[in-house]
Amino acid sequence: MFCLVLHSHLPWLANHGRWPVGEEWLYQSWAASYLPLTSALRRLAAEGRSHLLTLGVTPVLAAQLDDPHSLDGMHHWLGNWQIRAHEAAGMPSASHRELGAREHRASAAALEDFETRWRHGGSPVLRELIDADTIELLGGPLAHPFQPLLDPRLRAFSLSEGLSDARARWDHTPSGIWAPECGYTPGMELGYAAAGVSHFMVDGPALRGDTSAGRPVWDSDVVAFGRDLEVSYRVWSPKTGYPGHAAYRDFHTYDHATGLKPSRVTGRSVASEDKAPYDPELAAAAVDKHVADFVETVRRRLRRESERVGRPALVVAAFDTELFGHWWFEGPQWLEKVLRALPEAGIDIGTLADARARGYVGKPVELQDSSWGSGKDWRVWAGDQVADLVQLNAEVVRTALDTIDKSRGNNEQGPELRNRVHDQMLRETLMTVSSDWAFMVSKDTAAAYARDRAHKHAHALREIAGAVASGRNETARRLADGWNAADGLFPALDARRLPDATALAGSV
Numbered sequence: 001m002f003c004l005v006l007h008s009h010l011p012w013l014a015n016h017g018r019w020p021v022g023e024e025w026l027y028q029s030w031a032a033s034y035l036p037l038t039s040a041l042r043r044l045a046a047e048g049r050s051h052l053l054t055l056g057v058t059p060v061l062a063a064q065l066d067d068p069h070s071l072d073g074m075h076h077w078l079g080n081w082q083i084r085a086h087e088a089a090g091m092p093s094a095s096h097r098e099l100g101a102r103e104h105r106a107s108a109a110a111l112e113d114f115e116t117r118w119r120h121g122g123s124p125v126l127r128e129l130i131d132a133d134t135i136e137l138l139g140g141p142l143a144h145p146f147q148p149l150l151d152p153r154l155r156a157f158s159l160s161e162g163l164s165d166a167r168a169r170w171d172h173t174p175s176g177i178w179a180p181e182c183g184y185t186p187g188m189e190l191g192y193a194a195a196g197v198s199h200f201m202v203d204g205p206a207l208r209g210d211t212s213a214g215r216p217v218w219d220s221d222v223v224a225f226g227r228d229l230e231v232s233y234r235v236w237s238p239k240t241g242y243p244g245h246a247a248y249r250d251f252h253t254y255d256h257a258t259g260l261k262p263s264r265v266t267g268r269s270v271a272s273e274d275k276a277p278y279d280p281e282l283a284a285a286a287v288d289k290h291v292a293d294f295v296e297t298v299r300r301r302l303r304r305e306s307e308r309v310g311r312p313a314l315v316v317a318a319f320d321t322e323l324f325g326h327w328w329f330e331g332p333q334w335l336e337k338v339l340r341a342l343p344e345a346g347i348d349i350g351t352l353a354d355a356r357a358r359g360y361v362g363k364p365v366e367l368q369d370s371s372w373g374s375g376k377d378w379r380v381w382a383g384d385q386v387a388d389l390v391q392l393n394a395e396v397v398r399t400a401l402d403t404i405d406k407s408r409g410n411n412e413q414g415p416e417l418r419n420r421v422h423d424q425m426l427r428e429t430l431m432t433v434s435s436d437w438a439f440m441v442s443k444d445t446a447a448a449y450a451r452d453r454a455h456k457h458a459h460a461l462r463e464i465a466g467a468v469a470s471g472r473n474e475t476a477r478r479l480a481d482g483w484n485a486a487d488g489l490f491p492a493l494d495a496r497r498l499p500d501a502t503a504l505a506g507s508v
Helices: 023-046 059-066 068-089 094-117 122-131 152-170 188-195 229-235 280-309 331-344 352-357 384-409 420-432 435-442 447-469 473-487
Strands: 002-008 053-057 135-139 199-203 223-227 315-320
Touching: 002 023, 002 223, 002 331, 002 352, 023 059, 023 068, 023 094, 023 122, 023 331, 053 059, 053 122, 059 068, 059 122, 059 152, 068 094, 122 135, 122 152, 135 152, 135 352, 152 188, 152 384, 152 420, 199 352, 223 315, 223 352, 229 280, 229 315, 280 315, 280 331, 384 420, 384 435, 384 447, 420 447, 420 473, 435 447, 447 473
Parallel strands: 002 053, 002 315, 053 135, 199 223
Antiparallel strands: none
């Protein structure tokens, strides 16, 4: 059996800059990945196909796809894309006119799709696919924290709130999750079981390379599915993979007159100014070649693994959703063709829930500390290069939990009422500890932006907590309302559901 798993995630970007890092990142991914992927899945569903793939959507991305500000910004971005295409089509050179015509067709199709299907947000689009059993939805904790480094109380709260967020958006509570960064430490399986999570993703090396079946973790019934690196790296790896083929559109090269991307990769060492013009026919031929190659790769891997373990084997290929379209322009075309070609080649495809239900589960594994980051350990989120963020996160979490605990302890006996100040303190804390900031610093991709975002949310938490601690309740309410208005995400978050300081003792 073959399972394709996609992880859809971006940090909260709305109202935090536009370019080069900020909302532009969201709109590019939306236009290039989320729109074409959901369109492809609808087409496949219309052919009577179901249980096609497992799609993880993090709560923080789902919130942006439903956010009125982001929806308005996306509509403007698509309109601007069409204007740039018109400008290119009216330029003297034949290459610009061809580029403009191609981009006009693409932008017009995206605008029509967005205006007819996305005008009420992303939740109705995804719910249609969930209800039709086209996909299995994976959830996750609020704000994408690196869970192994997170205080167990906040870890449990973030996960339960994330699953509740999914229920509110899609009337569906995921039974599986994509743990942020595939981060794991022993004991987390107990928290998963308590939250109703039955399966989650890890990277292949966490299972010592044996990904031929899901594995129950320690003494629990929670199953870890491992990413098959041999198959996954065929598509995308740190150094190789299909997107680097010479015929595919080059991600990094822009036409400075229009802001459009006119070139093909041509060669890995070819300078941007020397790259050849993009040719859709060449790219289409490369897509077909790589579809055939992938199907044969999966077939060989399934046969070899089945022979090795003496039973039918499972192969799980897992990727960031944004690879398909945003980073690899032809990715959605490839994906749609692969999902047709695999069954035609006699390969059974399904979701992670299908794999578990059909018995692709092996012996228990004593899973150890792991992630899918560099070295498959925690260095990206806990290494020397992000020591300052690790210290900041610890301080912010301690301040938030101590302040809320003391404030609760000062309340008179009786039912605990909703406390919007506590709610906002937890929002800012979770935004501070997002795994994205350490990742961006470790990988030196917009590191200054990442540090600024972490410190901005930390400042908000400190400011509110300071007012609470000094008894300035009205000031605390005013500050909490102001910071909440700045982002306006996760309105259903309720600090009353934060576990008591003794509630998790001995369980994680």
